Amino acid sequence: MIDTLVIQDEDYREILDAIERLARHVRAKGVFLIEKNGQLIADAGEMYGLDTTSLASLAAGNVAATAGLAKLIGEDDFPTHFHQGQHDHLHMTVIGGRFILLVVFDDRTSLGLVRLRVRKSSGQLAQIFEDVLKRADGGAGALDEITEADIDKLFSD
Template identity: 35%
Template sequence: MNYGIVSQEQLEQIDVMLTEKLIKLGVDCVMIIDMAGNIITARDNGESKYDVYSFAALAAGNFATVDAMAKLVGEQEFSLLFHKGQDSNIHFSKIDDELLLISMFGKDISLGFLRLNVVDAIEKIRKIWNKKQ
């Protein structure tokens, strides 16, 4: 998947799908970033106060650190990360070797339900990205 040549139409389809599958579920903010921390797209619920640019840079670093730890324990990778706080949670999931889907959500959403929706969203993202340009 080469996201560098994604069309505006494909990005709009992904934004609509992220809104339908995750924001309407109750996710505060969802973004797709590359492994360098660049934001490909970001959606929020209109009430989110996250600094998505700082968050994306830190998230990429966090994922790289955990990737290095995976290799230290003999794993190829940890493709999913989850951070749980008292009121806020962060879920990271790899779309492919270049991209991450990050969801920030509160305690109202169960992790299992979110994960089901994230798996479905990633499948749809891959299909949209792989369409002929």
């Protein structure tokens, strides 16, 4: 198990490209890529001012609880979730077992189109993450620069 997920600049740009493309193609209000433990990795779309930190945490909690339900009835997971609202709807897909692709959309588009495009983007994103995880260095680059004294200084009042 890799303890630390490290996203480099170039990975981030590739991820952002993929989710921006998805947002455009499905006319989504927002597309969010979330690590299954609740960390937001990237977002695209037009939902400015949304509390994305809370969104990521709640989405991860939702997916985790649903996976727990799946196991109770003998399924491995429910990899796709759809929540229908009056105006806005939510589609979530688990990618590569570790990430959640969340799409918020309204009546400008259809669930069918979202499903179709999400499937395509999931494949691309899974490939990007496979590369990210393969060359994971545990954050050595960033953490090498940080000294024990830096850490202590952060907590000195």
